Amino acid sequence: MVQTIIDTANHLAGYAAKAARVKVIxxxxxxxxxxxxxxIADFVExxxxxxxYIRVESxxxxxxxxxxxxxxxxxxxxxxxxxxxxxxxxxxHWASGSRLPIVMAVVNRAMGAPWSIWPDLSDSLSQxxxxxxxxxxxxxxxxFDTIIQAYKLCEDEKVFLPAMVCLEGFILSHTYAPAKxxxxxxxxxxxxxxxxxxxxxxxxxYSHANLVSPEWYMEFRYMIQEAMENAKRLIxxxxxxxxxxxGTEYGGLVEKYMCEDADLVMVTxxxxxxxxxxxxxxxxxxxxxxxxxxxxxxRPFPTEEIAKLAEHTQMLATVDRHISFGMEGFLASETKxxxxxxxxxxxxxxxxAGLGGRDVTSETIERMAKKAMKxxxxxxxxxxxxxxxxxx
Amino acid sequence: MVTIKELxxxxxxxxxxxxxxxxxxxVSLRLLFKALGNKIILVVPACCTTVIQGPYPFTSSAVPLQxxxxxxxxxxxxxxxxxxxxxxxxxxxxxxWAGDGGTVDIGIQALSGAAERGTDFIYICYxxxxxxxxxxxxxxxxxxxxxxxxxxxGKKERKKDMPLIMAAHRIPYVATACxxxxxxxxxxxxxxxxxxxxxxxxxxxxxxxxxxxxxSKTVEMGRLAVQSGLWVLYEIENGKFRLNVPSDRLVDxxxxxxxxxxxxxxxxxxxxxxxxxxxxxxxxxxxWEQYGKLTSNNASDLAxxxxx
Amino acid sequence: xxxxxxxRKELPVTPLSCPTVGAMGKTGSWRIFRPEVDYSKCxxxxxxxxxxxxxxxxxxxxxxxxxxYDYCKGCGICAxxxxxxxxxxxxxxx
Numbered sequence: 001m002v003q004t005i006i007d008t009a010n011h012l013a014g015y016a017a018k019a020a021r022v023k024v025i026x027x028x029x030x031x032x033x034x035x036x037x038x039x040i041a042d043f044v045e046x047x048x049x050x051x052x053y054i055r056v057e058s059x060x061x062x063x064x065x066x067x068x069x070x071x072x073x074x075x076x077x078x079x080x081x082x083x084x085x086x087x088x089x090x091x092x093h094w095a096s097g098s099r100l101p102i103v104m105a106v107v108n109r110a111m112g113a114p115w116s117i118w119p120d121l122s123d124s125l126s127q128x129x130x131x132x133x134x135x136x137x138x139x140x141x142x143x144f145d146t147i148i149q150a151y152k153l154c155e156d157e158k159v160f161l162p163a164m165v166c167l168e169g170f171i172l173s174h175t176y177a178p179a180k181x182x183x184x185x186x187x188x189x190x191x192x193x194x195x196x197x198x199x200x201x202x203x204x205x206y207s208h209a210n211l212v213s214p215e216w217y218m219e220f221r222y223m224i225q226e227a228m229e230n231a232k233r234l235i236x237x238x239x240x241x242x243x244x245x246x247g248t249e250y251g252g253l254v255e256k257y258m259c260e261d262a263d264l265v266m267v268t269x270x271x272x273x274x275x276x277x278x279x280x281x282x283x284x285x286x287x288x289x290x291x292x293x294x295x296x297x298x299r300p301f302p303t304e305e306i307a308k309l310a311e312h313t314q315m316l317a318t319v320d321r322h323i324s325f326g327m328e329g330f331l332a333s334e335t336k337x338x339x340x341x342x343x344x345x346x347x348x349x350x351x352x353a354g355l356g357g358r359d360v361t362s363e364t365i366e367r368m369a370k371k372a373m374k375x376x377x378x379x380x381x382x383x384x385x386x387x388x389x390x391x392x
Numbered sequence: 393m394v395t396i397k398e399l400x401x402x403x404x405x406x407x408x409x410x411x412x413x414x415x416x417x418x419v420s421l422r423l424l425f426k427a428l429g430n431k432i433i434l435v436v437p438a439c440c441t442t443v444i445q446g447p448y449p450f451t452s453s454a455v456p457l458q459x460x461x462x463x464x465x466x467x468x469x470x471x472x473x474x475x476x477x478x479x480x481x482x483x484x485x486x487x488x489w490a491g492d493g494g495t496v497d498i499g500i501q502a503l504s505g506a507a508e509r510g511t512d513f514i515y516i517c518y519x520x521x522x523x524x525x526x527x528x529x530x531x532x533x534x535x536x537x538x539x540x541x542x543x544x545x546g547k548k549e550r551k552k553d554m555p556l557i558m559a560a561h562r563i564p565y566v567a568t569a570c571x572x573x574x575x576x577x578x579x580x581x582x583x584x585x586x587x588x589x590x591x592x593x594x595x596x597x598x599x600x601x602x603x604x605x606x607x608s609k610t611v612e613m614g615r616l617a618v619q620s621g622l623w624v625l626y627e628i629e630n631g632k633f634r635l636n637v638p639s640d641r642l643v644d645x646x647x648x649x650x651x652x653x654x655x656x657x658x659x660x661x662x663x664x665x666x667x668x669x670x671x672x673x674x675x676x677x678x679x680w681e682q683y684g685k686l687t688s689n690n691a692s693d694l695a696x697x698x699x700x
Numbered sequence: 701x702x703x704x705x706x707x708r709k710e711l712p713v714t715p716l717s718c719p720t721v722g723a724m725g726k727t728g729s730w731r732i733f734r735p736e737v738d739y740s741k742c743x744x745x746x747x748x749x750x751x752x753x754x755x756x757x758x759x760x761x762x763x764x765x766x767x768x769y770d771y772c773k774g775c776g777i778c779a780x781x782x783x784x785x786x787x788x789x790x791x792x793x794x
Contacts, residue, residue, distance in 0.1 A: 219708045446717075
C-alpha cells in the first residue's frame with residue numbers, strides 16, 4: 001500500500017534505507033544530517049528495521065565500517081555532511097577501489113573554515129574524483145526514490161560502485177513536504193537481494209587490496225572508469241523503470257524543462273533546478289526562449305546530454321553552488337569540457353551563487369538569465385565566471 | 393595446556409612471503425593460525441603484514457584477509473562483525489592484526505571506539521616498537537631511549553601503556569604476550585576466542601631490522617625482555633589481574649635480569665647513557681612494585697582504574 | 701593455486717589475491733647462511749619448526765625437521781633455539 005506522508009528529506013532518507021532493507025548502518029552525527037541517523041536509530045530500536053546501527057566514533061570509521069560490512073556480504077548505508085565527508089576522503093577512495101556498492105546520503109553543507117552549517121555543494125563536489133557516483137536531488141520525494149534507485153544501480157554487475165545521494169542542508173533536509181512511500185512488496189520486487197562482486201569468505205580465501213604494482217594498477221582504474229560509463233547508460237533505464245512502477249521519475253541524468261526551443265538554457269544542480277523552472281516560466285511569459293536543465297547526476301558527468309542540449313541552443317549558463325578556488329565552478333568547467341571538441345559550440349558562461357547557504361530564488365535565476373542573454377546578443381561571453389549577489 | 397607438538401601442522405602463513413629474515417611478527421602470525429585455525433577473517437591495516445603478504449595476484453595468507461586503511465582496523469572489524477551477525481554466521485572469528493603504529497598512534501581512535509561498543513572480536517597488536525613498514529620511524533610504542541630513524545638520538549618519551557588503556561575500556565579480556573612464549577600466546581588466543589566482547593592482546597614481536605640485532609636472536613630477544621621485567625606477561629580477565637609464567641616469578645627483584653643486559657644486545661640502544669639505564673631500571677622496579685601489589689592483594693580493580 | 705591474469709578481461713573486479721606458496725618467489729635465494737641439521741643430535745623437540753618465521757621447516761612423521769631450502773631465508777633462529785645445537789649455520793657456497 002502506498003503511504004503518503006509529510007516529512008523531511010532526512011527522514012525520507014531513513015525511510016529509504018529501511019525500504020531498501022539495509023542491514024548495516026554505520027554513521028556519525030553532523031549537522032544537518034543528524035535527523036537521518038536519529039530516524040534510523042528509531043527504526044532499528046523499535047524493530048521496524050532488521051538491521052544493526054553501529055554508532056561509530058568518527059566519519060572515517062563510518063565509511064570503513066560500511067566497507068567492512070559490504071565486503072562481508074550485506075547492504076550498507078551511511079550519511080554525512082561537509083566536514084564528515086571530508087574526513088572520510090581516503091575511505092571514499094578505498095570504497096570505490098574495492099568496488100563496493102555502498103550508498104551514502106550527503107546532506108550538502110558548506111566547508112569550514114569558518115564554520116558554516118548552511119548549504120552549498122562544495123562538500124560533495126570536491127569529492128568528485130573519488131570514483132563515487134553522485135546524484136543531486138531537488139525535492140524530498142527524489143531523495144527517497146534516488147536512494148532506492150542507487151542501490152539497484154550500484155549492485156548491478158556492470159557497475160559495482162558506491163554512490164552518494166546529495167541533498168541540500170536545511171532546504172531539503174529539514175523541510176517538511178508530502179511524499180509517497182511505495183508498497184514494500186513492490187520495492188522488494190524492484191530491488192532484489194544484495195549483490196557485490198566479491199565477498200570475504202572462509203571457503204574462498206583471498207587477500208583483498210594488497211599491493212598492486214604498476215603492472216596492473218592502471219587496468220583496475222580503467223575498470224572503474226568503464227563502470228562509470230556503464231552507470232551512465234543504466235541510470236536513465238533504472239529511472240524509467242522506477243517511474244513505471246512507482247510513478248515518479250527524474251529524466252535520468254539531466255532533468256530538462258522547456259529546452260527544445262530554448263536560446264538559453266540555465267544549467268543547475270540540486271534545488272536550484274526547481275527555482276530555475278519557475279524562472280523559465282516567468283521569462284517565457286516575457287517572451288524569452290529560456291529552458292532549464294538540472295544535472296541530476298554529476299558523476300558520471302552527462303557529457304552526451306550536455307552535448308545534446310548544445311545542439312539546439314545558443315547558450316548554456318551554468319550555476320555553481322560551489323567554487324574550485326583558482327579556477328571556477330566545476331559544473332561550468334565540465335560543461336565546457338563536454339563541448340570543447342564540438343564543431344558548433346554554444347556560448348557557456350558560469351555563475352557562482354548560493355555559497356554558504358546564501359539564498360537563491362527563482363528571481364535570482366531570472367537575473368542571471370537576463371545577464372546571460374546579453375552575451376547572446378553580443379555573441380561572446382565577456383566574463384567566464386560571475387559571482388551573484390556578492391556584496392561590494 | 394597445549395604442547396608445541398599438539399599444534400596443527402597446517403600452515404596458513406605460506407612460505408615464500410616477504411618478511412625480513414628473522415621476523416618476529418611472522419613467527420607470531422604463524423602462531424595465530426596455529427591457535428585459531430582458518431575460520432577467521434583477518435583485518436590488517438597498513439603495517440608490516442601488508443607487505444608480508446606479497447603483491448597481487450599472490451598472497452601468503454591462506455585465510456580471508458581484508459587490507460584496510462591505517463587508522464581503521466577497529467572500524468573495519470566492527471563492520472565485518474555486524475555483517476556476519478546480520479547474516480547469522482556464527483562460527484567465524486574476526487581478528488584485527490595490527491602493528492604498534494596502527495594501534496597506539498593513528499589506530500587508537502577506531503580501536504577505542506570498537507572497544508567502547510563492545511565489538512565482538514580479537515584485536516592483536518604485534519608490537520615491534522616502531523613503524524616497521526615504512527622503515528623504522530618512532531611510534532608511541534617505541535621505548536624510552538631507543539634509536540629510530542626519527543629519533544636518532546634516542547626517544548625522549550616513555551612507551552605508551554596500551555594494555556592498560558584498553559583495560560580502562562572495561563573490556564572482558566586484556567593480555568600481553570610475546571613471540572618467545574608461543575604456548576602462552578596460543579592459550580591466550582584460544583581463551584579470547586571463547587569469550588564474547590572485545591579481546592585485546594598486546595604482543596611483543598622482536599624485529600631484527602629495527603632493533604639491530606642478528607636475525608637469529610629474535611626469540612632470544614623476547615625472552616630477555618621478559619626476563620628483565622621490561623616486558624610483563626599478564627592477563628586482565630573480567631577485571632582480574634594475573635601475572636603469567638614466567639613473569640609471576642619476577643616480582644622478586646633479585647630474580648629479574650638487569651635491564652642493561654637487554655639493552656646491551658640491541659643496536660638501537662647503543663646511545664643509552666649510564667644515567668638512562670639507571671632511570672629505566674628505576675621505572676621497571678617501580679612498575680613491578682605495583683604488579684606485586686595487584687597480584688598479592690587481588691586488588692585488580694587498581695589496574696582497571698589506571699592506578700599502576 | 702592462483703590464476704595470474706594475462707589480460708584485462710581476466711582481472712577480478714577488485715584486486716583479490718590468491719593464497720600462493722612463493723608469493724615473493726623462491727626466497728631461499730635471499731640466504732647467505734644455510735641451516736644444516738645433525739639428525740643424530742636432534743631430539744625432535746619441534747622448537748625449530750614453531751619458531752621458523754617462514755614456515756620453511758616441516759615436521760616429518762617422526763617430528764624431525766625438514767628444511768625447505770627453496771624458501772629458507774637463513775635467519776638462523778632455528779639454530780639459535782635448538783637446545784642440543786643440532787642445527788648449525790653454514791655459509792652458502794659462492
